[in-house]
Amino acid sequence: LQQPEKAYSFIEKNKAMLLLENMTNATAKRLSKLPDDVLKREQHLIKKIKMLEAEIKVYTNTENHEIESLKNSRFNYKKEYDAFIDSLETNYPKYYKYKKNISIVTLQDVQKDLQKDELILQYIVGKEKGFVALISLNSIQLQELPATSALAKTVAIYKDAVSKPFVSKEDKNTYQTVAKKLYQQLIPFSENEALSQKRITIIADGMLQYIPFEALLTQADEYLIQNAQIQYNYSLSSAAQSKQNNTPISNTFIAIAPTKFKDEQHSTLATSSAELEKLTSIFGTNHFQYEKATKERFTEAYGNYKIVHLSTHGGIENEVPWMAFYDEKMTLDELYFSKNQSELVVLSACKTSDGELKKGEGVMSLARGFFNAGAKSVISSLWNINEKASSEITQELYKNIVAGDTKSLALQKAKLTYIKNNRNTSEASPYYWSALTLTGDISPINVTNNSYLYYILGAIGLTGTVVFIRLKRNKKQAA
Numbered sequence: 144l145q146q147p148e149k150a151y152s153f154i155e156k157n158k159a160m161l162l163l164e165n166m167t168n169a170t171a172k173r174l175s176k177l178p179d180d181v182l183k184r185e186q187h188l189i190k191k192i193k194m195l196e197a198e199i200k201v202y203t204n205t206e207n208h209e210i211e212s213l214k215n216s217r218f219n220y221k222k223e224y225d226a227f228i229d230s231l232e233t234n235y236p237k238y239y240k241y242k243k244n245i246s247i248v249t250l251q252d253v254q255k256d257l258q259k260d261e262l263i264l265q266y267i268v269g270k271e272k273g274f275v276a277l278i279s280l281n282s283i284q285l286q287e288l289p290a291t292s293a294l295a296k297t298v299a300i301y302k303d304a305v306s307k308p309f310v311s312k313e314d315k316n317t318y319q320t321v322a323k324k325l326y327q328q329l330i331p332f333s334e335n336e337a338l339s340q341k342r343i344t345i346i347a348d349g350m351l352q353y354i355p356f357e358a359l360l361t362q363a364d365e366y367l368i369q370n371a372q373i374q375y376n377y378s379l380s381s382a383a384q385s386k387q388n389n390t391p392i393s394n395t396f397i398a399i400a401p402t403k404f405k406d407e408q409h410s411t412l413a414t415s416s417a418e419l420e421k422l423t424s425i426f427g428t429n430h431f432q433y434e435k436a437t438k439e440r441f442t443e444a445y446g447n448y449k450i451v452h453l454s455t456h457g458g459i460e461n462e463v464p465w466m467a468f469y470d471e472k473m474t475l476d477e478l479y480f481s482k483n484q485s486e487l488v489v490l491s492a493c494k495t496s497d498g499e500l501k502k503g504e505g506v507m508s509l510a511r512g513f514f515n516a517g518a519k520s521v522i523s524s525l526w527n528i529n530e531k532a533s534s535e536i537t538q539e540l541y542k543n544i545v546a547g548d549t550k551s552l553a554l555q556k557a558k559l560t561y562i563k564n565n566r567n568t569s570e571a572s573p574y575y576w577s578a579l580t581l582t583g584d585i586s587p588i589n590v591t592n593n594s595y596l597y598y599i600l601g602a603i604g605l606t607g608t609v610v611f612i613r614l615k616r617n618k619k620q621a622a
Contacts (some may be wrong), residue, residue, distance in 0.1 A: 520583030
């Protein structure tokens with residue numbers, strides 16, 4: 144508590160190191176220009192290992208000889224993979240040098256890049272104690288959190304209250320009480336560090352990665368989202384590394400929405416078609432729907448668009464997150480073999496922020512998989528979302544992005560619009576609007592060739608033409 148700079152370093156080194164290694168590795172491949180056959184060889188070996196690990200999880204309760212056979216195969220592929228990696232050190236020393244250059248961003252570098260209206264809340268939660276650091280442009284403060292056992296109970300009550308609609312006055316009262324209490328516990332800083340009108344980056348830890356901070360209630364009985372823009376990151380070092388991966392993309396937007404599914408393996412998504420129609424009015428949209436929205440089609444298109452919008456089913460099976468396409472599912476492990484430099488991936492599906500919590504790494508979710516593949520930022524869901532509410536929020540989000548807002552401001556304004564429009568309805572509870580969260584870079588997206596812009600320009604042009612014709616007529620009449 145007396146050495147916040149050392150605390151910062153300790154906390155940062157305990158955050159998402161595996162993700163940072165993978166992102167550094169991706170940068171090393173790009174900078175050293177590894178041949179395609181080498182990259183394919185690596186992907187093949189990793190894929191085999193991941194597939195075997197998934198099978199081992201499925202067959203855990205079967206005969207021992209089956210498990211042993213799978214484990215032996217995994218061991219052999221890991222041995223082959225280790226030998227392959229060792230060969231890269233000899234054959235491609237430049238790549239190996241870049242790969243090993245894993246850097247933890249310093250507090251000074253973090254503060255150097257902060258603006259006056261930016262704050263960072265960085266958490267670490269241990270077995271008995273937890274701490275939070277508040278980082279601003281010129282200072283860092285450190286406070287202790289409540290005992291972990293007590294905090295866990297409060298977080299559990301809050302998560303339960305916020306992740307379901309209010310059906311009674313008691314539900315609402317429970318939420319309000321716990322949302323206020325948790326706000327005071329998670330942000331225990333003096334009032335002179337006002338959060339109002341700030342951009343806040345949250346580096347959550349442990350159980351805190353499953354909750355929406357924007358639905359916490361301030362002392363003024365306002366949602367935190369009403370006072371601040373909120374974004375999340377896995378670590379400050381992985382955020383800094385992500386900025387190094389810049390590949391220009393010319394295409395703006397693509398939407399993938401199966402709506403219906405082959406062999407009726409999932410329920411029909413009632414609002415997908417209407418959602419696509421509205422997206423078409425915002426962007427000059429490319430989209431795949433129904434039987435065209437296959438996993439193969441998505442894989443071919445993915446990585447070639449600045450914004451990727453997915454409207455589908457998602458879930459978790461045997462601790463492995465998945466999302467559905469028309470013909471089959473794609474799992475988290477498969478995402479790791481994708482190449483992507485999208486500026487924003489929007490996952491309009493259930494539980495895309497959910498997954499197994501691994502100590503020191505975070506939640507192994509679909510959102511994380513897209514980051515691992517190279518996406519700059521992801522909007523994903525903490526629980527089973529409401530289709531209608533999600534659609535309303537994403538439509539506003541895209542309109543704000545087209546207007547030039549940063550991603551965090553665009554999402555904040557979209558949520559505030561939803562809250563305002565539904566203030567006196569049954570859909571006013573935070574369950575409907577707080578599930579969707581933004582993780583990663585917040586920079587605005589240069590949106591080009593979209594019909595929404597064309598509509599605006601067309602309207603301006605039409606108005607100008609009418610004015611010109613009227614002036615010309617007036618001139619003739621005067622003559």
